[in-house]
Amino acid sequence: MELLMAILIGVLFMVGTYLILTRRLLRIVLGTLLLSHGAHLLLMTTAGLKRGAPPLLGEEAAAYADPLPQALILTSIVISFGVTSFILVLAYRTYKQLGTDDMEQLRRQEDE
Amino acid sequence: MSWLHLIVLAPFLATVFIPVIHKAFPKLHIGWAVLPLPIALLISLLSQIGKVSSHVSVEASMPWIPSYGIYFDVYLDGLSMLFALLITGIGTLVVLYSIYYLDKHKERLQAFYVYLLLFMGAMLGVVLSDNLMLLYMFWETTSLASFLLIAYWTQREKSRYGAQKSMLITVFGGMAMFAGFILLYVMGGTFSIRGLVEQAPHIAGDPLFIPALVLVLLGAFTKSAQFPFHIWLPDAMEAPTPVSAYLHSATMVKAGLYLVARMTPIFAGQAEWFWLVAGFGLFTLLWGSFSAVKQTDLKSILAFSTVSQLGLIMSLLGVGSLAVLYDAADERLFYAAVLAAVFHLFNHATFKGALFMVAGIVDHETGTRDIRKLGGLMSLMPITFTIAVVGGLSMAGLPPFNGFLSKEMFFTGMLKVLEADVFALETWGILFPIIAVVASVFTFVYSLMLVMRTFLGKLQPEKLEKKPHEAPIGMLIPPIVLASLVLLVGFYPNLIAHSLLEPAVSAILPNLLAPGDHFETHISFWHGWTAELFMTMGVVAVGLLLVLTLRRWVSLYDHLPQRLTLNRLYDGMLLGLQRGSSKGTEAYMSGSLRTYLIYIFLFFILVIGGSLAFIQPTLQASGYAPLAAYEWLLGLILAGAAAAIVLVSSRMSAILAAGAVGYMVSLYFVILRAPDLALTQLVVETVSVALFLLCFYHLPKLRRDMNRVRFQSVNFLIAIGVGAIITILTLAVQGVRPFDSISDYFIANAHDEAGGDNVVNVILVDFRGFDTMLEILVLGIAAIGIYALIKLRLGGDYREHQ
Numbered sequence: 001m002e003l004l005m006a007i008l009i010g011v012l013f014m015v016g017t018y019l020i021l022t023r024r025l026l027r028i029v030l031g032t033l034l035l036s037h038g039a040h041l042l043l044m045t046t047a048g049l050k051r052g053a054p055p056l057l058g059e060e061a062a063a064y065a066d067p068l069p070q071a072l073i074l075t076s077i078v079i080s081f082g083v084t085s086f087i088l089v090l091a092y093r094t095y096k097q098l099g100t101d102d103m104e105q106l107r108r109q110e111d112e
Numbered sequence: 113m114s115w116l117h118l119i120v121l122a123p124f125l126a127t128v129f130i131p132v133i134h135k136a137f138p139k140l141h142i143g144w145a146v147l148p149l150p151i152a153l154l155i156s157l158l159s160q161i162g163k164v165s166s167h168v169s170v171e172a173s174m175p176w177i178p179s180y181g182i183y184f185d186v187y188l189d190g191l192s193m194l195f196a197l198l199i200t201g202i203g204t205l206v207v208l209y210s211i212y213y214l215d216k217h218k219e220r221l222q223a224f225y226v227y228l229l230l231f232m233g234a235m236l237g238v239v240l241s242d243n244l245m246l247l248y249m250f251w252e253t254t255s256l257a258s259f260l261l262i263a264y265w266t267q268r269e270k271s272r273y274g275a276q277k278s279m280l281i282t283v284f285g286g287m288a289m290f291a292g293f294i295l296l297y298v299m300g301g302t303f304s305i306r307g308l309v310e311q312a313p314h315i316a317g318d319p320l321f322i323p324a325l326v327l328v329l330l331g332a333f334t335k336s337a338q339f340p341f342h343i344w345l346p347d348a349m350e351a352p353t354p355v356s357a358y359l360h361s362a363t364m365v366k367a368g369l370y371l372v373a374r375m376t377p378i379f380a381g382q383a384e385w386f387w388l389v390a391g392f393g394l395f396t397l398l399w400g401s402f403s404a405v406k407q408t409d410l411k412s413i414l415a416f417s418t419v420s421q422l423g424l425i426m427s428l429l430g431v432g433s434l435a436v437l438y439d440a441a442d443e444r445l446f447y448a449a450v451l452a453a454v455f456h457l458f459n460h461a462t463f464k465g466a467l468f469m470v471a472g473i474v475d476h477e478t479g480t481r482d483i484r485k486l487g488g489l490m491s492l493m494p495i496t497f498t499i500a501v502v503g504g505l506s507m508a509g510l511p512p513f514n515g516f517l518s519k520e521m522f523f524t525g526m527l528k529v530l531e532a533d534v535f536a537l538e539t540w541g542i543l544f545p546i547i548a549v550v551a552s553v554f555t556f557v558y559s560l561m562l563v564m565r566t567f568l569g570k571l572q573p574e575k576l577e578k579k580p581h582e583a584p585i586g587m588l589i590p591p592i593v594l595a596s597l598v599l600l601v602g603f604y605p606n607l608i609a610h611s612l613l614e615p616a617v618s619a620i621l622p623n624l625l626a627p628g629d630h631f632e633t634h635i636s637f638w639h640g641w642t643a644e645l646f647m648t649m650g651v652v653a654v655g656l657l658l659v660l661t662l663r664r665w666v667s668l669y670d671h672l673p674q675r676l677t678l679n680r681l682y683d684g685m686l687l688g689l690q691r692g693s694s695k696g697t698e699a700y701m702s703g704s705l706r707t708y709l710i711y712i713f714l715f716f717i718l719v720i721g722g723s724l725a726f727i728q729p730t731l732q733a734s735g736y737a738p739l740a741a742y743e744w745l746l747g748l749i750l751a752g753a754a755a756a757i758v759l760v761s762s763r764m765s766a767i768l769a770a771g772a773v774g775y776m777v778s779l780y781f782v783i784l785r786a787p788d789l790a791l792t793q794l795v796v797e798t799v800s801v802a803l804f805l806l807c808f809y810h811l812p813k814l815r816r817d818m819n820r821v822r823f824q825s826v827n828f829l830i831a832i833g834v835g836a837i838i839t840i841l842t843l844a845v846q847g848v849r850p851f852d853s854i855s856d857y858f859i860a861n862a863h864d865e866a867g868g869d870n871v872v873n874v875i876l877v878d879f880r881g882f883d884t885m886l887e888i889l890v891l892g893i894a895a896i897g898i899y900a901l902i903k904l905r906l907g908g909d910y911r912e913h914q
Contacts, residue, residue, distance in 0.1 A: 001737040004747050006842035012773075014835025015754040017713060021706055021827040026808050030757055030770045033800070037777050038838070044784055046845050047853075049737040054785040057862060057869035065785040066855045067862075067871035073789055074876060075887050081796045082894035085803055089898045092807040107703045 005045040012038030025091040025101040029084065036080040040073045114172035116186040119153055119196070120240055123233030127226045134222040142221045143211035146229065150207060153236075154200040157193065164193045165611040167618060171242070181303050185242035190615020194454065195239035195363075195370055197612070198461045202362045203232050205590035209469055210354035212587035213476060224264060224352070231257035235363050239370055244293040244303040251289070251331070254364050255282040261359060262351040274347035277682070281334050281344045289331025289371070295324035296378075309377040309622065316382070325379050328371065329388055336368025338426060339396040342419040343678050349411040353472030356411060361418050361464040366457060369422065372429050373453070373620045380433035380621075383535040390430025394547045396423025401554035405561065406669040410471040410481040413562055414464065417507065420555060421460045424522060428453035431525050431544070434532055435621055446532075447621060449525030454616045456518035458608065459506065459601065463515060466594035467503040467562070470496055473587055474566060479577025483562075488571030493582050495592070497567045502595040506602070508559035508655070509552060509648065514601040516648070523548060523644040549647055556655030561662065710830060717833040724837065729844035736846075743783060750776035763808055771801040788872050 012034050019031030052063030055070065095101045126149050133145045160170055167190075174184040188196070207228070214221060234257055237250030255278075263275035293303070299318045300308045308315070315321060332338075337345040348360050359365070372389060379385040400420025407413045432450030473496050474489065475481045490497045506513030509520075526548040529541045573579070582588075601608060658665070700711075753772035760766050774797030781790035858871055858879060868874040876884050 001739045001743065002732075002846050003736060003843070004739060004743065006839045006846075008747050008750055009842055010835040010839030011751045011754055012835075013838040014831045015758060017834040018758060018827055018831035021709055021713075021824075021830065023706070026763060026804075027757075027766070029804075030766060033770055034754060034757070034773065037773060040789075041777065041780065042838070042842060044781075044786070045842055049784060052785070054787055055859065055871035056787075057859070057871065064859050064871070066853055067858055067875055068853065068855045070786045070789055070872045071875040071880060071883075073786075074792055074872065075883050077789070077792050077796055078887050079890050081800065082891045084800060086894045086897050086901075088803050088807050089901050093901050103705050106705075 001049050002045060005041060005049065009038050009042050009045065012041065023103045025094065025103065028103070029087050029091055032087065033080075033084055036076070036084075040076060043069050043073050043076070113174060114186075115156070116170060116172045116188060116240065117174060117184065119156065120186060120233060120237045122149060122153065123229040123236065127229045127233075130226050130229070131222050141211050141216045142225055143207055143214070146225045147204070147207050147211070149229070150200050150204040150232065154197070154204055157196050157200060160188065161193065161611055164188060164190055164615050167615060176246070180245075181297070182245045183243050183304075184246060185304065186240045187242040187306070188240060189619040190612070190617070191370070191373055191454075191619035192239045194458065194612050194616045195366070196236060198366075198458070199232060199235050199239070199363050202358060202461060202465050202594075203228075205465070205469075205593055206354045206358040209357070209472070209587060209590040210352070212584055213354055213472055214352065224261075227257050227260040227264070228355070228358070231261065231359060231364070235367070238367050242305050244296065244305065244308075246303075247305075248286070248290050248293055251335075251367065252283065252286050254367060255279060255286055255335075258282070258348070258359050258364055261355040262348050264352055264355065265350070268350065270347075271350040274344070274350040278344040278348050280686075281341055285331045285334025285341065288327045288334075292324045292327030292329075292331065295320045295327065299324065305374060312378045312623075315378065321382075322384055325382065325384055326388070328375055328379075329385075332368035332371040332375075333392060334368070335371070336365050336422050336426065337396075337419050338368070338392045338423060339399050339419075340678050342396060342400065343682055345419055346412050346415040349409075349415050353411070353468060353475065356414075357465050357468035357472070361414065361468055362461040365418060365422055366425075366461070369425050369429065369453075369457060372426065373450075373616075376429065376433055376436075376450075376620050377622055381436040386430055386433050386535055388430075389433065390427045390544075393423045393425070393427030393430055394544065394551075396420065397427060397551045398423075398547050398554075401551045401558065404558040405554055406666065407558075408482055408484055410474060410483060410486075410562070410566065411468070413483075413558055414467055414471060417555070417558060418460075418464060420551065421456070421464070421507075424551075425453050425457050425460070427544075428456065428522060428525050429620075431529055432620070434529075434534070435624060437534060438532070446525070446528060447617065447624065448521060449528065450617050450620050451613060452518055452521030452525050454613050454620070455521060455605075455609075458612070459514040459518045459598070462594045462597045462601070463503040463506040463513070466499055466591040466598065467507065469587075469591040469594070470500045470503065473583045473591070476587070477578065477583055478580045480575070483565040485572060485575040486566045487569035488567070489580055490567040492571070492580050493567070495582060495588050499588075499591045499595045500563050500567060502598050503591075504559045504563040506598045508556045509651070512599075512602050514598050514605065517602065517605050519552065520644045520648065523647050524642075527643055545647070549651060552647075552651045553655050553658065556651055557658050557662070560655070560659045564659070706827075710826070713830050713834055717830070717837060720841065721833070721837050724840060724844065729848075731840075731843045732846050746776055746779055746783075750780075764805075767801060767804045767808065770804070771797060774800065786872075788870070 016031045016034035016038060019027045019034065022028065022031075047066045047069035052065050053059040053061030055064045055067035057064075091101065094106065098106065100106065126146070130142060130146065133140075134142050137145075163170060170188040172186050176182050176184045207225075210224070210228075214224060231254060234250045234253035238247055238254060241247040241250060259275045259279040262278055263271050265271045296308055296315070297303055299315045299320055300311045302308060302311075334341040345360060345365065349356055351360070397420050400416045400418075400423055404413050404416035404420060407416060428449045432446055432453060435446035435450060438446055471481060473493070474486065477493065478486065478489070480486065502513060506515035509515045509518075523545070526544040529537060529544040532538075532541060571580075700707075702708075750773060753769045753776065756769040757766050757773070760769060774793065778790045778793035778797065781787075781793055858875055862868055862871045862874040866874045866878040868878070
């Protein structure tokens, strides 16, 4: 399972990187989204996979999955959601104000 | 805090009061309020001269930063006394001169005197400091004060250019000197100069010795305008003339000489020291005198003359350093060179100060300093003319003026080199007297040219801006005093020989003296038919011939290559540096986000990939968690959806594919036993997709279809690299568990300590509640930020596309 996860994480990072390097704002925001998915799965995988029951004590299991990375990922999901939505609205405003979502056209203009 | 500390600090304290006095007495020329200070300093220094000339030094200590060995240590011996007297004495005269030179209605006088006092205090600090760090601090303050004074007329472009040039060059040297001082500290373990002198034999064998020597000399050479760093001095002539007279002839440019003399006990006896000091000195002497002849501006002639005379003194100090090798056998051959250096240093300050003041008077009374426009002023300005003749002939080295005496001693010193047989001098030594004579001929030519073309010949009233007449008496007193000193020392040299020069020489060559012993000097006017006298006669004969035929050969200077001057080199270097760095910046700061991201990702690939290749981790082949078929399937869907984001052409499909990736991730969270994560991920993904659609799908028609992403191989390769490295990294850390997880504690105590069974939630709100609090803050900030982005419209001149 770790091998599959490692490959999936690699794919997520690869596509995210590729998207970030493109010119359209929307694709760049999607790229950051994929990168955060990749990071979350990476956290999960490196902590060890399937080593017991979900960390709910009512389960009365002999072993539980590691709860700490889950707490970290939960925090991270919320933060990346906040950041993503902010970037999205920022991109939206940029698009509205400047009439383009092409990064190459968003350079500082000399006459301003 | 002692008397000697006060001498250094008094000028700095006085700067505070100048603006106050200026405000209180607006009608008073503020120079009159400044004048008592240098007089008082001069008198209090003179009161110590008895002590110093009987070889008792005055010293005082005050802690400043004791933990770093930096003390405010001041020390007055023969060398410091000579310099301190020059600084305060000529300072007094210059202040008096400036009162008449600068107009109180047109000039910003308070600024002028603040800068001048700043300089005076800094210069006193340089010559009285015993601590190297203190010396460096005052050294840079003189550079700063000189910068401010050169650019005194800030509205003139040439002033600003000259100030910048002198600042860059002297601060460059100052920094080098600072590094040299630190090396000395590393070797000797102390910043105290006297402490270092005591350790001189131990230091000389250190591998850092030569770097320290070169760095300290760089500082001395830039400050004292030695070739090739002399180029700042002629441009510094844009300063008001009192400044040129004070800083750029008598005091600041001698700080480098002071440093060389002060460091002689530490560095002397080394071939590098001898060749660098004597060699650069001699070349500067020749180059300065050669260049002075072609100048047409009075102050430019004097500037190059200063360069040349500083080279003369420097070369004498270099030759004098041989004394450490030879004079121990009580022959005292080379100590005469040090005496000549000290003597000429004093003489130069007197006659050059007078000549600058003469140039200022001529400028002030005629409106020009161009010798092509001047002439015939002798009968109109008889007093000025007399001073100029005294100063000019002393500079040329003619009897009965003091310049004659020191020039004879200079020749003696250069001839003595022939007797030395160290440092390859048996082959090269003959160059010393030859260069000395040639440079003296040029010196003779420009000195006479200066006097003759200004005061003799025909008056050209139509070319002058003002009707020339004699200067006011207050402006004449300072140069008269200096010219009298020239004559007085010329006739009675022993007047200063015992009281000033002997202690100074003892300070430069302390190791040659047995305790209680001191040098006996006797400077005589007539010392028989010696080789030196014949050399002087030859100089006068050839010089007179050249002066009389000046018009025929001076045009030869025009044939010199104009493109190869040092000023061009300096300007070119500055421009090249500016252009090169702006080109360099433009080359990599492209302004495109993609370029910067490529730098970041490339750096990531190189560093992480490089270190992975270096460590070569063993990738585990077995021991992985079991893998079910549906997990495979989910993985395929996830990868496919991710790839689809890139491949699809419409915006809508891309957003939906991104949503599919998110839902797959939450399914994985289910598989991986993380119910809370799965819940959150589902909700967040749903809201995110909705937001994406809100923002991008419902936009105006403008480019609704996104176009396919054009394939770019660079991007693709970088993406592959990043993905591969992350994959390898993930696999590399598998099975590496250097210690147990802390989570056992959370699982064991969640119920008993925190009263909850959902361990993840207990961690979030109890064990690690701070994270959650700040994460809430992040959400809040994002919400406020989004609100502000949508609502706030500042400026109002944005183009709205709605």
